[in-house]
Structures are given as C-alpha cells and as structure tokens.
Amino acid sequence: MKTAPACANPSDIALEDVHPCATCGARPLGVCADLKGHELQSMACNSENIHAEAGQALFHEGDANPFVFNVVEGAVKLYRLLPDGRRQITGFLFQGDFLGLGGRATASFTAEALTPLQACRFRRGDFDQLLNAMPALEHRLVALAGDELMAAQEQIVLLGRKTAKERLASFLLRLAERQQQLGGAPDQVHLPMTRLDIADYLGLTIETVSRVMTQLKTSGLIRLLPGNDVALSDAAALRALADGEG
Incomplete structure (x- = not known):
C-alpha cells in the first residue's frame, strides 16, 4: 500500500x-x-x-x-x-x-x-x-x-424477507442510485465486484445470482453490457419487482 x-x-x-x-x-x-x-x-x-x-x-x-x-x-x-x-x-x-x-x-x-x-x-x-x-x-x-x-436496516429486510429476484433487483437499483449521485447515468450501473461477491452480499449462491441475472435479461428488465456494466432497460418494472409487486 x-x-x-x-x-x-x-x-x-x-x-x-x-x-x-x-x-x-x-x-x-x-x-x-x-x-x-x-x-x-x-x-x-x-x-x-x-x-x-x-x-x-x-x-x-x-x-x-x-x-x-x-x-x-x-x-x-x-x-x-x-x-x-x-x-x-x-x-x-x-x-x-x-x-x-x-x-x-x-x-x-x-x-x-x-x-x-x-x-x-x-x-x-x-x-x-x-x-x-x-x-x-x-x-x-x-x-x-x-x-x-x-x-x-434495509439490508436486514432484504436478507430476511425478499426473494432472490427481489434481492438482485434491489441491489441493482441501489447501485444505480449511488452511481447517479456520483454523476453517472441513471439507467446503467457498473459492477466492480464479481458475481461471487454479489452472492455473498445477498445471501445467495453464485449459481442463483447467474440464473436470476439471466431471468432479468430474458424478461427485458436489464441488458448485460461489456466491461461488467448493466443497463436498466425497465427501471420502473425493476423497482416494482424490488418492492414485491412484480
């Protein structure tokens, strides 16, 4: 260092x-x-x-x-x-x-x-x-x-009550909000962490994270971009999913 x-x-x-x-x-x-x-x-x-x-x-x-x-x-x-x-x-x-x-x-x-x-x-x-x-x-x-x-407190709710899809949707939206605060685009997030890191944060397996990512992509809610970027194609639907309304 x-x-x-x-x-x-x-x-x-x-x-x-x-x-x-x-x-x-x-x-x-x-x-x-x-x-x-x-x-x-x-x-x-x-x-x-x-x-x-x-x-x-x-x-x-x-x-x-x-x-x-x-x-x-x-x-x-x-x-x-x-x-x-x-x-x-x-x-x-x-x-x-x-x-x-x-x-x-x-x-x-x-x-x-x-x-x-x-x-x-x-x-x-x-x-x-x-x-x-x-x-x-x-x-x-x-x-x-x-x-x-x-x-x-939000993390406690996420781990204790939300499904795998709801957890990942919440995670992506939270990252998007943070990156927008830093001047980034509101509809795209960069993932500097690995999928294993995401799994260990959300209390899931890496296989579940990969499967849910694919499901969100197939549903048209996100697009997977080069360089570990994710486009939030339908942020409103993603928010509804994160809130348990999807």
Whole structure:
C-alpha cells in the first residue's frame, strides 16, 4: 500500500495544496462536504493519501486498526469470515464513503479494495480532535452514521424477507442510485465486484445470482453490457419487482 504524507501543520499548506481537497470528486458526498478554507487545510494536514491495488486489504478482521478512511476513488468490499470458512460480505463502499465509524479496538471485518483505490487516511486520535474542533464535521458524520444505519436496516429486510429476484433487483437499483449521485447515468450501473461477491452480499449462491441475472435479461428488465456494466432497460418494472409487486 502506497502512501503520501500530509503536512505537519495547517499553516504549512499553500493554496495550491488545499486545491485538491476543494475540488475532490469525493467531497460532495463525503465527510468533508460542509468544510471550507482552513477546515480543509486542517483535514489535509491530519491525513495522508493512500493508494491500494485491487485485492489489497486496508485492514483485516481481528487486526488492531488505528485508522479511519474516506474513499476518494475506487471501490471497497467489507466482509467477515465464519469459523467454517464461509464469507459474508456486509457492504460495498464507493467514492465519498467513510470507513471506520465502529470497531475502535480491533477491526470486526476485512476491508479489501475491489479496484485500484485512493483514500484519505486519518489516525483515530487526530480525527477525534478534528471532530471536537469542527462542528460541521461532527454534524456531517452524524448524518452519515444515520444513512449507514438506514442502509443496514434495509439490508436486514432484504436478507430476511425478499426473494432472490427481489434481492438482485434491489441491489441493482441501489447501485444505480449511488452511481447517479456520483454523476453517472441513471439507467446503467457498473459492477466492480464479481458475481461471487454479489452472492455473498445477498445471501445467495453464485449459481442463483447467474440464473436470476439471466431471468432479468430474458424478461427485458436489464441488458448485460461489456466491461461488467448493466443497463436498466425497465427501471420502473425493476423497482416494482424490488418492492414485491412484480
């Protein structure tokens, strides 16, 4: 994992050093969204830019993890391993997502890059001081925590009550909404994860994921495109299916 050190003191940052933070593509959806001027300087001075290759872990389940992260570019999968070796993927993170809200002692899951990844990394102690000094940062983090809780509740419903078709339809629509927030097309999603990853996230087998993908394609709800892209040919019907009305 490659890292780039940050400055030691906010006063050491020149305007050109702040500019990358001010124009960062992750900022509109990230923890830094409401920060300006000297606040961005303080964030930059208390963080370091890290780069990881696809398949490289930011940290492993059970490891001491003194850091929190903000995803700048790329995608991450979060997973836990059961004692018998089975894997449960608990989430996928994308540009602007924040990682490390829980698990202060040891990491309760593994965070692994799905694609080449760029992130801002903060030491927990430094980040706690930033929270104390910046009410806007604290308020933003509370809002993100609320969004994370809501997503966890939706995932419980998905795993506990929805059929395989409903789960996959919900997953594709959720990805489409996220990618649209990042400026992507509303009717097309990119899947940086494998079908096995999708299966482990939705509580299905890889065979079921492949079969349902084919069924959605045959029904005209989606089109499978080159480069792991999926076109949502009939988003309204897909939404009705996800809601149990299809």
